Amino acid sequence: MPQPQPVGSVEERGWGRTPQGEAVTLFTLSLPNGIQASLTDHGGVLVRLLTPDRDGNLGDIVLGYGTPEPYFDRATASFFGALIGRYGNRIAGGRFTLDGQNYRLARNNGPNALHGGERGFDQRLWQGEASVGPEGPQVVFARVSPDGEEGYPGILTVRVTYTLRPEGALQIDYAATTDAPTVLNLTNHSYWNLSGDARRDILGHRLTLAADHFTPVDQTLIPTGERRAVAGTPFDFRTAQPIGARVDMGDEGLRFTGGYDHNFVLRGGGGPAALLHDPVSGRRLTVHTDQPGMQVYSGNFLDGSLVGKGGQRYGHRWAVCLETQHFPDSPNQPDFPSTVLRPGERFMSRTVYSFSAE
Template structure:
């Protein structure tokens, strides 16, 4: 059954902490899929897809209003755009051309997800459109030189497209006027049950990766590549999220479960990264990306204290994150793919989430 409603609509959705109006945009494709995206933080607030019986359900965690997104205590990056640097930087320091830059330490001894006020806490400029591929929302933001300690003025454009073949496509672009570092991602929390009705321990995950970047006790990569074979990190074949999450070994102990970067197979171009499937609802999301890595996070710090949409409390391991990215702490790891962005260069990447039910 096709959806005849307007492909793109918008409505006021409160005000930001500094008093600026927030807009919530709704994208709908002809098949009835719906994505609600807020210009504050570029947040994917709601994502409606059908189960195997055709019943629509919301498959991402979040809130019914804007205010809870202003605090990490009530919204730990739910659905947000992350930058300038997604994931962790050891000691909050990196060096470019002999100069050392200090970032805020907002995750123990490290800097996480762009600092105290990363891109998830910024108001973006939205421009909706409808094209051949489907309804889209372009978000732009100018991050000034020195913001959260990062050098250079950085112009960022992120475009969400809800395609007519039932994918959410995210295109990232950025340019800078001085050497800087960059690692952009989206931090959606996935629960394919629909409306977060239960935990995700029974969801089956496949990750097309033969190695992870192992971490130390502060969750910073050691610089090594650890083969997944024979470890709890072997998701090369469909495996329940909960099958080994509480297993033995220091890697799971350090993170309290999974919170690790997987080294994706393949080099250039758009490649298959992961598949998440809920056997109960039949919903399935396939992840494709041009990025070299993906952070798999098993909702270890969700503890039931956060009240989300519809009054639902988000319990322990009530969702997973599949964050396509460059590797954590790359500026301090010479063997990792570079995250340096030079003036005159244009950073581009694409991640696609494809939705089906069976």
């Protein structure tokens, strides 16, 4: 029986140096149909993702920069395309208790900890290794996070694999082990704009979520602990709705966040967790995940001050993030799915972003 043949190709090239003098590499994964993903070992960032529209024209569907320097500063990086850890989303008061031990984290988002601290995984250099196989071109980013980094306990060993699958999908596989009890919530923070090369805002994009409930937040954007039904609220995306249709309604939760910036409780069951469709370009993004939640963020804090690839200025609500994850503040919320990882356990998770056009 003939052996399956490798599909696609990988190009590696130097992409500048960090402020600490570390050499940065850009990996470009390509398929024969023209779909292409570029990723860098600084922050495990998805820099560029080319997919076709309904007429076959390729366009970049993620926000970001064409040079490495803006990614080295959180003020400009804005988590565009980044790997987030150790803990994605917010932890109330920058503190949690695990096995009777209190831990303090940097409070880098008002009174709370956000996305791993002041120098989270998005600001670290990963070890990258690329290859091409029958499942498509891939790059593995590996890193050992030392005990106490950003206040988190345990030596954490992490591997994140990006695979560009031949059918037209970007698969992200997360794996981690620890030598001491810790908490973990890994995600990717890509900003999606299916217009191609960010031609317009995403208010006309139509979003469907497999979520009957969401987790409301207080004024500091920490979940209250409630799982509230989406029925009869602006958070009801059980059928396709334009993101802009209800984003400015007078709902208290939307006022706190300035738009959508909420965790949705996913139904599970193996079906799509989310569908995002741009009626103008015809592009469609389908998300499958084994995670229990998805943070939907409608680019509320983009204000036109950041100039990205091709000189495009990223205005208000110029993208939407679909962050597959465990729930925010789970270490302090006993009724939420646990994010505790213990020695002898192996954290594994998979999210797949599939591309099509109609």
